[in-house]
Amino acid sequence: MSTVRPRGSAADTGSDFARLTQRITEAGLLQRRPGYYTVRLGLVTGLLAAGWTTFVVLGDTWWQLAVAAVMAVLFGQVALVAHDLAHRQVFRRRRPSEIWGRLFGNLGIGMSYGWWMNKHTRHHANPNHEELDPDVAPDILVWSTEQARNSSGLARLIGGHQALLFFPLLTLEGFNLHVSSVRALRSPYMKNRLLEGSLLLLHLAAYLSALFLVLPPGKAVAFLALHQCLFGVYLGCTFAPNHKGMPTFTGDERPDFLRRQVLTSRNVHGGRLTDLMLGGLNYQIEHHLFPAMPTPHLRRAQVVVRAYCAEIGVPYHETGLLQSYREALAHMHRVGEPIRRQRRAT
Template identity: 75%
Template sequence: MTTSLETSCPPSGPAGATGSDFARLSRRIVAAGLMKRRPGYYAVRLSAVSAAFAGGWAMFFVLGDSWWQPAVAVFLAFVYGQVALVTHDVAHMQVFRRRRPSAIGGRLFGNLGVGMSYGWWMDKHTRHHANPNHEELDPDVAPDILVWSSEQARAATGLPRFIGRYQAQLFFPLLTLEGFNLRVSSVRALRSPTMKHWGSEAALLLAHIVLYLSALFLVLSPGKALAFLLVHQAVFGVYLGCTFAPNHKGMPTLTGDARPDFLRRQVLTSRNVRGGALTDFLLGGLNYQIEHHLFPSMPTPHLRRAQKIVRAYCAEIGVPYHETGLIRSYAEALRHLRRVGEPLRGPRA
């Protein structure tokens, strides 16, 4: 499935018409009323997520020092994932009209709620949206522990080189560490001179860590506290990773100066996941990744309706539009990880 956009991208129209394809699509979306705010929807969703968060911790305190606590940890891992998805919508200004309440909400849900630096994530996610799947510009496909292209694999050294050989098999096990990775990355980001609102970011992160660890080790015995922490963070990491992994992994990539127009850059690098209301709920609307990348501030409940317009328009102008089932999306991502790791396994792979 994975190719270079330089070879898969159809022409963007006559000279001087750059962006005109997107402009025509945008007019159709606006005319359908799909960019209008949905305050009622978000009032219900934020209230439900907040109630689930409070309810999960209430169960934790009611149960006390019990070996039933790992079940609460699993429930709270799912709730934390939902809080992270709400933070994502807040960051894209789907919830509030103005930047200030969006930033305040993002720091409360992100830093205080799940222990993830809103400022760090916003910087990373903004760069991803601007250049999805660009190997030099998208931080989500930068070689770190995993490699995302054969070129990255050939240049890999140390731990990425070792893990890259087996990264398809290790992908889901490695996701159990994603919750911990978010905290470590967030704390490291506080040292960056570009971090805005350093004081509030640091205070809310510290409050999250202190409250979280205090609750665990004051209510539970050390062994149960450690078990809760490991189960909670591992399941949270897997859920979060499974939410974001289908979106771009294994889709065409960009390198160097290759920059197709905005519509093609977003559509050709993104994958939609088919499903019903349950899929929409579990993935927080990110299963409509193509529509989300084209219209990041579109309220989540409008994405399903927007999909019909975007898919028909892409067929009209000859732009490939990729969607698949949830299981197949993971299979495509894993096949890609295995294929790009071939240079590290040698000629017998």
């Protein structure tokens, strides 16, 4: 999809978000939901503990692969809780958000809270900006035809057929999350390296000890592979619909905050099950406009935001879950054309 151009002057568009914020505030949608998060954090913690208890009780059996699949979903739910904590949806203050974020992230699933916070903050500030958003930086995949033309190494090798390879590559995302978390410990932006590293090490030691003490080596490796692969696929399927295939920016292209967030985001409609499995990220437009808004308010906020965007003439994109994947994959195939064309020429 081609890049989009800013609309309106800063003075004109700057007030659009202020008026929307006033409506959202008057509706009470920015208020904290301590009861909801007490129940949610308690349920996720309890289910994770129940999953590991089931693993120990079952012992040496190939039925553990079913446990691995369930645990992949539970790890994904823990990651979504860590996401909400990082955005201060749960606690207004930074310190309790960091404490619980590291407990759920570093200790719970082996994901560095500090690494993810740095990466995700940059994404929120400049979504789909090819030079500023780390989520669309050309690495293994390319996200624009210009990136495809300039690609090299693994990105060039994969880029021509990246749409076909996207879901298989997601099986590596769980492993990549752990590796990136450890590598980030050496980064200058990382705070509390000792704490972050200690919690990551404790998670790894407990995880591997549990697997190889309860299961023989072959089954332990099978459990680890299936668990981490499905965890990566679940995370990828949760985040892929949000921005992939939506307009991108380059250089000095930087519309006002409201348009920057709305134009680059895609909502996914569905029922309560969709809300649960995607952790509220299916309301990506509302989440990007109001990152600290508690998850249970996003559904109500959608009605306000969608109507307001229609009122001021800002495109608001929403689709079903399967269609969101089709759009993302179609975009990935389209931007890989320069690589395919060059290969045909040679």
